[in-house]
Amino acid sequence: MITKEQLKQSIDKYGDSSKLVNRLGITEEEITETVVLAPWWYPNKLYNNYDCKIELLSDEFPDVHRITYNGKSFLHIRSYVGATNVGETVLLLSFTKCKRIIFVGSVGSISNDVNIGDLIIPSTSVSGEAFSSYLYETINKESLHKEYHPTKELYDATTNYLNNKKINYKDITVYSVDTIACQFAHIDEILNLGCKAIEMETSALFSACQVIEKECVALLAVSDNTILNKSLISGRTNADMETYHKTRYEVIPKIIFNLVGVNNE
Numbered sequence: 001m002i003t004k005e006q007l008k009q010s011i012d013k014y015g016d017s018s019k020l021v022n023r024l025g026i027t028e029e030e031i032t033e034t035v036v037l038a039p040w041w042y043p044n045k046l047y048n049n050y051d052c053k054i055e056l057l058s059d060e061f062p063d064v065h066r067i068t069y070n071g072k073s074f075l076h077i078r079s080y081v082g083a084t085n086v087g088e089t090v091l092l093l094s095f096t097k098c099k100r101i102i103f104v105g106s107v108g109s110i111s112n113d114v115n116i117g118d119l120i121i122p123s124t125s126v127s128g129e130a131f132s133s134y135l136y137e138t139i140n141k142e143s144l145h146k147e148y149h150p151t152k153e154l155y156d157a158t159t160n161y162l163n164n165k166k167i168n169y170k171d172i173t174v175y176s177v178d179t180i181a182c183q184f185a186h187i188d189e190i191l192n193l194g195c196k197a198i199e200m201e202t203s204a205l206f207s208a209c210q211v212i213e214k215e216c217v218a219l220l221a222v223s224d225n226t227i228l229n230k231s232l233i234s235g236r237t238n239a240d241m242e243t244y245h246k247t248r249y250e251v252i253p254k255i256i257f258n259l260v261g262v263n264n265e
Contacts (some may be wrong), residue, residue, distance in 0.1 A: 025058025031096040032135035034074045039081040072262045087204035090235040100215035106223035111196035117243025119169040120220040127203035128177045148206035154215040176203035221247040
């Protein structure tokens with residue numbers, strides 16, 4: 001993979017790497033050491049159960065909010081879904097004081113033993129996307145189905161907290177797709193790779209963070225189960241949704257606050 005310095009040199013050859021962060025509609029001074037990156041989840045819903053101050057800083061990409069809770073502030077950036085959107089957002093933070101990125105989002109199960117509402121902290125993401133192929137000195141045609149990983153320090157901090165608090169989670173291998181509609185034609189192939197769930201961003205997150213030397217971890221809530229015919233459209237019960245919402249709105253914010261350094265007990 002290219003190095004952070006190679007990325008900087010290539011950008012500066014044709015532009016100005018110091019201006020990348022301005023694509024988010026914010027300044028370097030507004031960047032926090034910890035950034036929460038969410039493809040879709042709105043902060044006013046995610047942190048609704050907590051007395052947070054939520055300030056809109058920019059609505060350009062599509063939006064950046066500053067969250068303040070118990071005296072600690074961090075940015076919550078929504079990027080829209082997909083590897084390109086998430087990976088590009090990560091790269092826009094390349095040369096800022098951001099040190100760690102906490103990714104939050106939903107994941108779909110393709111396994112009988114991964115249920116709606118389960119909390120997934122993946123240590124491996126298999127790439128089924130094209131974004132990561134550009135993070136090499138030449139466009140890497142062999143990067144499809146390559147494995148990418150979160151950083152050990154932040155992954156360990158996350159799982160240690162969950163183990164200490166006796167919060168259940170699963171570490172399974174996830175697969176990052178570029179398409180929702182066409183994924184169903186390849187379920188067996190994805191299962192044969194050892195994957196038990198499908199989402200659209202984590203391999204791009206992990207690969208981009210490797211290049212720009214940022215800590216990263218993904219916190220995923222299982223929203224549906226293809227194998228059990230419980231899709232985003234139909235089949236899910238009220239009990240399924242209650243479990244999913246508890247993970248999304250109660251458990252995941254607690255993990256975020258802990259990693260930011262907030263005592264929320």
